[in-house]
Amino acid sequence: MNTILEVRDLCKTYVINKRQNNVLKNVNFRVDEGEMVAVMGPSGSGKSTLLYSVSGMDGITAGEVTFCGRNLGEIGQKELADLRLNEMGFIFQQMYMLKNLSVLDNIILPACQSDKRKETRRETTERGHALMRRMGIIDIADNDINEVSGGQLQRACICRSMINRPKMIFADEPTGALNRASSDEVMDELAKLNADGTTVMLVTHDVKVAAKCTRILYIVDGNIQGEYKLGQYDGSRLRERERALNGWLMEQGW
Numbered sequence: 001m002n003t004i005l006e007v008r009d010l011c012k013t014y015v016i017n018k019r020q021n022n023v024l025k026n027v028n029f030r031v032d033e034g035e036m037v038a039v040m041g042p043s044g045s046g047k048s049t050l051l052y053s054v055s056g057m058d059g060i061t062a063g064e065v066t067f068c069g070r071n072l073g074e075i076g077q078k079e080l081a082d083l084r085l086n087e088m089g090f091i092f093q094q095m096y097m098l099k100n101l102s103v104l105d106n107i108i109l110p111a112c113q114s115d116k117r118k119e120t121r122r123e124t125t126e127r128g129h130a131l132m133r134r135m136g137i138i139d140i141a142d143n144d145i146n147e148v149s150g151g152q153l154q155r156a157c158i159c160r161s162m163i164n165r166p167k168m169i170f171a172d173e174p175t176g177a178l179n180r181a182s183s184d185e186v187m188d189e190l191a192k193l194n195a196d197g198t199t200v201m202l203v204t205h206d207v208k209v210a211a212k213c214t215r216i217l218y219i220v221d222g223n224i225q226g227e228y229k230l231g232q233y234d235g236s237r238l239r240e241r242e243r244a245l246n247g248w249l250m251e252q253g254w
Contacts, residue, residue, distance in 0.1 A: 010063035089161030151182025171202035
């Protein structure tokens with residue numbers, strides 16, 4: 001199986017009031033094609049910092065991050081920005097969208113910004129419609145973003161993350177701002193994307209969310225303390241997966 005993301009001896013240090021804060025310390029892991037990896041850990045353990053560091057959204061202090069064979073520390077800022085735009089998809093807890101654009105226009109905006117686009121605006125729009133149909137939100141395509149529910153908006157964010165056909169999606173607490181029903185719907189859609197071959201890495205504190213992933217990395221004080229393999233989620237035995245994961249997390253000190 002091909003490795004999409006490889007992280008070696010990653011360190012991230014912030015200097016605040018002349019004091020060093022070592023947020024990540026010699027982190028090592030890899031993500032293979034088709035995996036759905038959850039990063040879990042206590043508050044302040046470095047989960048989101050890890051996600052931003054390995055996706056090129058934040059610089060690193062030491063170590064190496066390789067994405068699809070390219071060392072992120074050795075490429076320029078423009079090339080890195082192009083890589084994030086064209087090869088990566090991003091979903092955040094806060095659903096950042098432009099208020100002056102419709103839901104559909106927000107979804108297709110990254111494709112319109114891409115230098116690699118080889119399709120007409122009509123073809124891009126059709127792909128946006130296709131993604132919205134897949135997520136069950138085609139009826140809100142022309143709505144303003146303040147006219148839809150949180151669950152619908154987060155599914156629109158998934159559509160946006162997929163519009164440039166990324167090799168990998170990075171998600172930071174993608175269900176954190178949603179109620180349980182909307183959270184389940186969003187995670188089911190992410191699980192379907194993963195089953196279709198999209199690689200996903202997400203940060204979560206929710207066991208029900210993590211139970212739908214193939215593997216869990218547990219981070220404490222900036223170190224990967226352990227990992228747990230659940231295997232591909234096929235829509236069944238979710239309670240069993242949750243119980244097994246809960247047991248392992250308790251062993252880790254959750």
